[in-house]
Amino acid sequence: MRGVAIRTLKLTEDTLRLVAKTHPQWTRLVSAVDHRVDRSLAILRPQAIADHRSLLTSLGWPPPLSTLNSLGPASKGSTDVQNPLFTMKGDLKQQYCESFLALCSLQELQRQRKSRQLVGQNREIALHQPLWAIEELVNPISIASQRHFLMGDPGYVDSMDELLQPLVDEAMLSGYSCREEWISAMEDGKLEKLSTFSVFIDRPDWQTDLWADIEAYRCI
Secondary structure, rough: HHHHHHHHHHHHHHHHHHHHHHHOOHHHHHHHHHHHHHHHHHHHHHHHHHHHHHHHOOOOOOOOOHHHOOOOOOHOOOOOOHHHHHHHOOHHHHHHHHHHHHHHHHHHHHHHHHHHHHOOOOOOHOOOOOOOEEEEEEEEHHOOOOOOOOOOHHHHHHHHHHHHHHHHHHHHOOOOOHHHHHHHHHHHHHHOOOOOHHHOOOOOHHHEEEHHHHHHHHOO
16 A cells, blocks of 8 residues: 555656646646655654654564674574574565665655756765665664664665665665665764654654654564
8 A cells, every 4th residue: 555655656746847848838737746745744754754663663673782782793693593684484584675666766766856856956976875774774773772783784785785775776776885874874873863763853742642653563
């Protein structure tokens, strides 16, 4: 259902782009449709992010803090330290990949909309944001600990290339490397820079509901 909604919004954006180019005098019409799309995205994005975080929790992400702390050079060959992204299987793996792809598709849709709306301005700076789906992997780790871990572990970096990069490419998010986004986000480690939280700035009630849902899920 969410995939259908995203595809519909993308088709709408393609139409708006064409109308804005061929009929520049129809600015009021384009603005009115933009407003409706913004309202749809204001509902769709928080839901997609909340569902993605719940899936991460069901995957066992992040690994227990004791496991994270053990991921040093001496543990590279250990079979006890496993990457949940590589061990997920069946329906859970399919659900996670679909959720990851949905976030990437939403981010690409936003890039297309900003690209159209910022014609004549310095778009490169405005358009480039950290990859939302990678931030969702880093965020709970940053909460769990501020010390160094995972970034240098080849198993986690490999999962960026082997599992997640093809999904980013499928969403046509050109210019993004999951490996580079992972390393950059791990080095940053500052929660205030996680752009996905900007979704909730104007709606504190969404923050409360989201974290209540996640905490309730953890208790199941």
